[in-house]
Amino acid sequence: MEGNRRLEVLERQLCAVQLAEAPELIDAAALSAICPKQLQALLVHDNPELRSAVFEFLKGDIFKPNHYLSLMEFRELTLQRLQRFVAADFGGRGFDVRDYMNDPRRFMAGLECLSFCDYSMAIKAGVHFTLCGGTICKLGTAKHHNALLPKLNTLELPGCFGMTELGHGSNVMGIETTAVYDAPRGEFVITTPSNEASKYWIGGSGQHGKICAVFAQLTVGGVWQGPHVFMVRIRDDSGRLMPGVRIKDHGPKMGLNGVDNGQIWFDSVRVPRDAMLDRYASVDAAGTYSSPIPTVSARFGTMVGGLTTGRILIGQGAVTACMIGTTIALRYASQRPQFGDKLIGDYLTHQRRLLPGLATTYALQLGMKQLKVAAFDAAKPDAKLVHVLSSGLKAAATWSRVEVLQQCRECCGGMGFLLPTRSGP
Numbered sequence: 001m002e003g004n005r006r007l008e009v010l011e012r013q014l015c016a017v018q019l020a021e022a023p024e025l026i027d028a029a030a031l032s033a034i035c036p037k038q039l040q041a042l043l044v045h046d047n048p049e050l051r052s053a054v055f056e057f058l059k060g061d062i063f064k065p066n067h068y069l070s071l072m073e074f075r076e077l078t079l080q081r082l083q084r085f086v087a088a089d090f091g092g093r094g095f096d097v098r099d100y101m102n103d104p105r106r107f108m109a110g111l112e113c114l115s116f117c118d119y120s121m122a123i124k125a126g127v128h129f130t131l132c133g134g135t136i137c138k139l140g141t142a143k144h145h146n147a148l149l150p151k152l153n154t155l156e157l158p159g160c161f162g163m164t165e166l167g168h169g170s171n172v173m174g175i176e177t178t179a180v181y182d183a184p185r186g187e188f189v190i191t192t193p194s195n196e197a198s199k200y201w202i203g204g205s206g207q208h209g210k211i212c213a214v215f216a217q218l219t220v221g222g223v224w225q226g227p228h229v230f231m232v233r234i235r236d237d238s239g240r241l242m243p244g245v246r247i248k249d250h251g252p253k254m255g256l257n258g259v260d261n262g263q264i265w266f267d268s269v270r271v272p273r274d275a276m277l278d279r280y281a282s283v284d285a286a287g288t289y290s291s292p293i294p295t296v297s298a299r300f301g302t303m304v305g306g307l308t309t310g311r312i313l314i315g316q317g318a319v320t321a322c323m324i325g326t327t328i329a330l331r332y333a334s335q336r337p338q339f340g341d342k343l344i345g346d347y348l349t350h351q352r353r354l355l356p357g358l359a360t361t362y363a364l365q366l367g368m369k370q371l372k373v374a375a376f377d378a379a380k381p382d383a384k385l386v387h388v389l390s391s392g393l394k395a396a397a398t399w400s401r402v403e404v405l406q407q408c409r410e411c412c413g414g415m416g417f418l419l420p421t422r423s424g425p
């Protein structure tokens, strides 16, 4: 109780820090009247029932942290955690990838909760549902939705997103993978023309992925039409690589080791005409290309426009990490005595180190709220505003995460170096 009281005092002092430039604005009575429940309602963006159900679900034994696992065991556990997630009921509706289109706030709320538990699981889910599933939702048509989304929903078909290449990361327009239409056979031929064109970093491809949304430069009848997306099976149902597909597992990384990233080469892999996601551009059986979007660059903007939800989720994941870090460090500050009876949170220097991070976390969380309003609540969202806000906030949130968490670690002294300090959702 004493710890909680001190935490509340620290949180009120946060407001004082924010208002320190205009101390006359500080209303002590109003500050002391802050109601935690109202504050929570302000900070939780939407879908409180779903969020509560997911947090309850994450209390299951399988989600308890285990820092003694090998790389392969951790990947297996991450897959099993996701399998539990897709099988869960969450108040009757479960988690449905089609909500990417039908109820994007619910879709995001479900995935956001995972990052409070384990970021590997959140990223594996994000690649599968948002990058792969969301691309099918946004760029595909009914035939893709009907054939693929139910299998993504159950994880029967673990999905990957193959955009980045070894030689082309930030410059997506420069990718080299080709898709050439073979009219007599009604197929596209997907090829990796050089090592630089190999798909790199592809989440889920190292071990578990069975289908990949592959970005490739399309040529039809000898005419180049720019990057388009093709759904390519990379492994069969039993997990064996498909003919012409070669994958190198990235192995251990500096973090996110529950995710099996990999490098993919395509050696003249043939896919049917229906494999092209054709909402904004299509090729008929005779090999006639058509698109309502007239230029290659405008089409490219549409093809990568579907990345917005993933970008918001990455930004939100960074804010979640700040929430977790500041909560741990503030709790520690309000319970750890040092030099007699005083708690470390009583020292001004300690407050000056922690409270700006807390203020940043509040600001970013409220910023994410505005972004979601712009992206999902407007009848006709302003695409440019959403792009600018989501890109800026993602950068601000991920940079802040590094600074805030480093302060939090240092403020926990030696305990900040111990993995179990951050244990459980």
Ligand SMILES: Cc1cc2nc3c(=O)[nH]c(=O)nc-3n(C[C@H](O)[C@H](O)[C@H](O)COP(=O)(O)OP(=O)(O)OC[C@H]3O[C@@H](n4cnc5c(N)ncnc54)[C@H](O)[C@@H]3O)c2cc1C
Residues within 6 Å of the ligand: 127, 161, 162, 163, 164, 165, 166, 167, 168, 169, 170, 171, 200, 201, 202, 203, 204, 256, 261
């Ligand atoms: C853990 C992880 C998982 C990933 N998962 C996937 C996935 O599932 N699917 C997928 O397709 N990709 C994935 N990626 C790839 C990711 O999208 C790319 O790493 C990212 O686009 C950056 O590309 P790059 O690594 O080639 O960096 P580069 O483009 O080489 O950039 C290196 C640095 O240079 C800077 N830079 C680049 N160009 C400019 C410029 N014009 N002006 C100024 N600065 C510049 C960048 O900001 C960066 O700091 C993943 C990456 C990681 C690390």
